[in-house]
Amino acid sequence: xxxxxxxxxxxxxxxxxxxxxxxxxxxxxxxxxxxxxxxxxxxxxxxxxxxxxxxxxxxxxxxxxxxxxxxxxxxxxxxxxxxxxxxxxxxxxxxxxxxxxxxxxxxxxxxxxxxxxxxxxxxxxxxxxxxxxxxxxxxxxxxxxxxxxxxxxxxxxxxxxxxxxxxxxxxxxxxxxxxxxxxxxxxxxxxxxxxxxxxxxxxxxxxxxxxxxxxxxxxxxxxxxxxxxxxxxxxxxxxxxxxxxxxxxxxxxxxxxxxxxxxxxxxxxxxxxxxxxxxxxxxxxxxxxxxxxxxxxxxxxxxxxxxxxxxxxxxxxxxxxxxxxxxxxxxxxxxxxxxxxxxxxxxxxxxxxxxxxxxxxxxxxxxxxxxxxxxxxxxxxxxxxxxxxxxxxxx
Numbered sequence: 001x002x003x004x005x006x007x008x009x010x011x012x013x014x015x016x017x018x019x020x021x022x023x024x025x026x027x028x029x030x031x032x033x034x035x036x037x038x039x040x041x042x043x044x045x046x047x048x049x050x051x052x053x054x055x056x057x058x059x060x061x062x063x064x065x066x067x068x069x070x071x072x073x074x075x076x077x078x079x080x081x082x083x084x085x086x087x088x089x090x091x092x093x094x095x096x097x098x099x100x101x102x103x104x105x106x107x108x109x110x111x112x113x114x115x116x117x118x119x120x121x122x123x124x125x126x127x128x129x130x131x132x133x134x135x136x137x138x139x140x141x142x143x144x145x146x147x148x149x150x151x152x153x154x155x156x157x158x159x160x161x162x163x164x165x166x167x168x169x170x171x172x173x174x175x176x177x178x179x180x181x182x183x184x185x186x187x188x189x190x191x192x193x194x195x196x197x198x199x200x201x202x203x204x205x206x207x208x209x210x211x212x213x214x215x216x217x218x219x220x221x222x223x224x225x226x227x228x229x230x231x232x233x234x235x236x237x238x239x240x241x242x243x244x245x246x247x248x249x250x251x252x253x254x255x256x257x258x259x260x261x262x263x264x265x266x267x268x269x270x271x272x273x274x275x276x277x278x279x280x281x282x283x284x285x286x287x288x289x290x291x292x293x294x295x296x297x298x299x300x301x302x303x304x305x306x307x308x309x310x311x312x313x314x315x316x317x318x319x320x321x322x323x324x325x326x327x328x329x330x331x332x333x334x335x336x337x338x339x340x341x342x343x344x345x346x347x348x349x350x351x352x353x354x355x356x357x358x359x360x361x362x363x364x365x366x367x368x369x370x371x372x373x374x375x376x377x378x379x380x381x382x383x384x385x386x387x388x389x390x391x392x393x394x395x
Contacts, residue, residue: 003030021173027066042368155226
């Protein structure tokens with residue numbers, strides 16, 4: 001079985017989430033990924049928890065499969081020499097050090113492209129390599145606050161809220177992956193690599209999509225709407241007789257069908273609700289009417305009725321429900337693999353479903369430095385030299 005990025009070699013100097021998430025996606029698609037970690041303990045997330053399984057962090061496992069681990073002291077001359085040798089045969093370098101760090105180490109883009117003109121050099125930072133904020137540390141929580149994400153999440157009573165996951169790290173990892181693949185594709189024409197400057201702040205603001213567009217057109221600062229949608233009604237959570245559910249009506253035809261199924265057909269003819277702009281304008285009145293009707297039956301009953309008639313809706317599931325979800329089971333979304341330290345571990349598989357070159361979990365997330373000897377021997381280092389490097393804490 002072939003893989004879409006077979007033959008692509010990635011040197012991953014990043015840690016925590018955004019960079020490792022990006023390199024994991026590349027690894028899922030078949031790239032050979034070498035994860036470079038510090039010899040003093042490796043990626044910070046190896047210690048983040050609980051939970052741990054036999055000492056292995058769940059957080060670390062989520063973003064580091066399909067890689068080999070090399071521990072290396074990048075401040076040492078010998079460590080830098082090893083990086084340069086790896087760069088010579090690599091296609092991609094990913095790092096998420098603070099702005100200027102790679103240059104201070106003597107491993108900046110200008111240096112590495114002289115070693116390998118085809119190298120694609122991806123920098124992931126909080127605020128980017130330029131601008132007045134370039135030297136500020138950037139963490140997901142800070143970026144969610146500054147980007148406007150938190151100002152529109154929650155409701156008027158809750159105050160600003162962050163999302164339940166490190167969403168700006170995930171978005172940045174995805175943007176970085178897109179940029180890297182675009183640069184590799186362009187290299188097929190030019191023969192040259194290039195530098196990619198990806199910032200968490202840019203990625204988060206880009207992901208504001210219609211919320212930002214609404215503001216740029218109207219000049220009105222968006223307010224938090226809880227689980228409601230600023231541009232579409234009804235598109236929100238509703239209480240039923242026994243639990244909450246979501247209804248997401250996207251057009252006037254669906255709204256008319258919804259009203260008919262709920263025994264409220266007259267609402268679709270009401271001038272206050274007949275079109276989506278009118279429904280947005282009269283949101284509170286309409287939602288109150290629908291909410292009252294929905295409490296007369298349970299969520300499962302409404303969901304069956306609506307789904308049978310192509311009305312978008314769904315239950316609000318807790319995470320523990322996902323493992324038994326028939327759709328996710330059919331798609332093999334949750335996979336079990338063997339890990340030499342943790343034993344059998346469950347992982348969320350890749351959502352990328354390619355017909356001829358499928359994404360695949362090929363390797364478990366490695367222990368720190370698990371492949372150091374293997375990688376160095378491939379570079380021509382003998383056992384005596386490797387022992388010397390270990391003795392001097394270079395690897």
